[in-house]
Amino acid sequence: MRIHYFNRQSLDLLRIMLSYPVRNVLSRRLCVLKTSQCRIILALQHTKRQCSTSSSEDLDKLGISCSYGPLGMELRRNLLDQWWHSVTRSTAQVFGINTLSSSKDTATGGRGQLRIVETENVKRLLEQQELSKEQLIQNIQSLIQRSTSLRTNFLQGALEQFVPSLELVNRKLPFGLAETGLCFQPSDGSGCPAEVTQTSLVWFCSPRTSSQWLDHWTRHRLKWWRKFALSPSDFSSREVPEEEREEAASRGVRIIYSFPWGEEPLETLWSRGNTELLQTHKDVRSKLQCRDSRKSVPHVVSVTGNMDRGVLAFLSNSLQHLKKEESKQKLLQRKVLKLHPVLAPVKVALDIGRGATVELRQVCEGLLQEFMEAKISAWPGYLETLPVSMEQLNAKYDEMGVLFTVVISENTLESGLLQVRSRDTTIKETKHISEIKNFLSRYISAADNS
């Protein structure tokens, strides 16, 4: 096992521990991100409780999932929103769906590996004294068989939704079904399955165009990942070698991120043919035929992403260590989480400088309300009652990735002017209080549409 720190030098500042399972098929990560210095649980919280082990060494052998703190949760939320908009609001016809995470089917694709059982039912079964060992085994087997299974991906759900969706598009190809949410992954024997936040686009197209569509979506997805990156070249796409292909797939492409510790796939695209679609609908071809496909059954291109890993990639990509010269000739290191404006969990922090605290707070409250109505997420720094220097505050906000810090002071009460500091330039500007909301809105939407 290897434990990697995102930043060995500043272990107390921002730390990512990553554990590798030896088998990489369903690789899982233990992600700990803490900025204990500024007391912000930035992204992911330790989930030792998930698999109660005493030593972190053991975690490697177990399935590990990530639990998010407030900032990490907002970051992932922003990322998922962006994914959703980019896929469902492209010119291509993509519909969102929401399928069940559990099902009675013991269908294909490993859906039967994880089962939900009710402890009550098992208990009742084990209490039946009169049963022989063979009968007991049989009863348990049938209990498991009848129990619902948890999904490991969204593919099966989308394949099932294909027929009802045909009505929406009047049997016209191509179209897609998108879904995001929780999937469960078996544990490779440890008994502790992992939870993954997945994104899924299942694209139905005519057989002769499936390879072109695979290329189209690869370009689309790579462009999307790079849009939010500080160094876009860390994101790349690569054809899956023949020997690593999934059974049903004729071609595959991976969108890869180069983490400091190696490459990992963020999204995987497969050209899957129509075998699974036919299987799901019990080979009733007539139900599946579409208008564009010359009476043949459509082919499927699947695009599956791991957004927990996506969050990690952007955190890793955004953290910058900048040398900074101090006035007293001291060389300090500035750590800035340069998350893309649309991804940053907090857009603006509101703080107060010198002046009558009560009045200044009232101004902040009003501004906070204004930001919230404009859906600009703001950090109420003015609520803080423990004294901190502006220097310390800026350091904390830079680590949190806060885009701008607004400081309200006595001057604001007199002239309406406030100070705005930018995370990326560290330049402090003076603005009028009436223009700050529009300034922020324009800044974020400009970054979104660039």
Place this chain on the structure above:
Amino acid sequence: MRIHYFNRQSLDLLRIMLSYPVRNVLSRRLCVLKTSQCRIILALQHTKRQCSTSSSEDLDKLGISCSYGPLGMELRRNLLDQWWHSVTRSTAQVFGINTLSSSKDTATGGRGQLRIVETENVKRLLEQQELSKEQLIQNIQSLIQRSTSLRTNFLQGALEQFVPSLELVNRKLPFGLAETGLCFQPSDGSGCPAEVTQTSLVWFCSPRTSSQWLDHWTRHRLKWWRKFALSPSDFSSREVPEEEREEAASRGVRIIYSFPWGEEPLETLWSRGNTELLQTHKDVRSKLQCRDSRKSVPHVVSVTGNMDRGVLAFLSNSLQHLKKEESKQKLLQRKVLKLHPVLAPVKVALDIGRGATVELRQVCEGLLQEFMEAKISAWPGYLETLPVSMEQLNAKYDEMGVLFTVVISENTLESGLLQVRSRDTTIKETKHISEIKNFLSRYISAADNS
């Protein structure tokens, strides 16, 4: 068992089947909403596959979950977004969190009732020939004990996140933790657990203010539900009678919707004291004390909503049957799904009238792109190649709840003018193509801020 139709007369148009379990504790619903006439799967799809029964009568005895089609999915998405904004962007300090849906803890609150087991592990266990019946029973018991359990609500997760969150607020009360997502509910013996889309706010406050906060959040929530209602009086709040209280709770309030078939709770608020919080943190009071609470452990107010039922409530509340006089003196019934503008899954439909199809479609494509960039969800009706009358189209869009229908015709190519029909007034107006996007944006945000 009773099956209720939302509208018996137009069974083919919009149908809700509801099945009642006799015990109402964890009531579940089978919700079928289909507009087979206009071939739109409006909201919820039949989930017979979830529990394979031959007759719908049997469904009553089983746990039933809802699977959503594209429009229902968007509606629920909009509803969840609104809930999230109203709770996390109120002046109160509420942080979003994301906890795991499964955990190793066999803790309180029924978390241990549902377990995830891996079929492989059970199989391996049952294959051990040399075991006696007693050993087998013991091994199965320990397998179940060691397995992860699925959450039935978000309370436990939030209580666990309380301590790390204290760092965010510098141990200052009050603050809240919000979460939305999937929870699982035991099946009352059928072996088929249900999935529920829950919303949860867990509010931590000083002991002496907990009852006031319960009232505050009750007003807040009721106001929110009513904001989106066509007839707000169908939503009400009611104190939970003492005999129905949860064990830990000293007071409870339910937000109730009067469905045509009776009342059902949408959101439940409890003033829970601090027993569960103490239990979760093994009675280590020093960890839990906050600055505002005079060295005492904070009290908890929980607000838990069922958003699948919320979707149903708004569908039920929004469907109107209007008498309409036709030019030929025929009296027709117009069925309109008058969903609130921010909830409506589709804001605008784009269709083409008379004229050169290729050019008109190009105009539509451009407009669609413009709408999507402005995050106005649009329906590409112009892609439809089967001929339908404008009358039929309007009827279909009214049933879908589409706010406006824009028709591009020859006239648009010449003068830039297009026709906009309103769902709510049925009035057709002529507008210039350059002003349509802003008109829609303003209309939706006006409804949002009213």
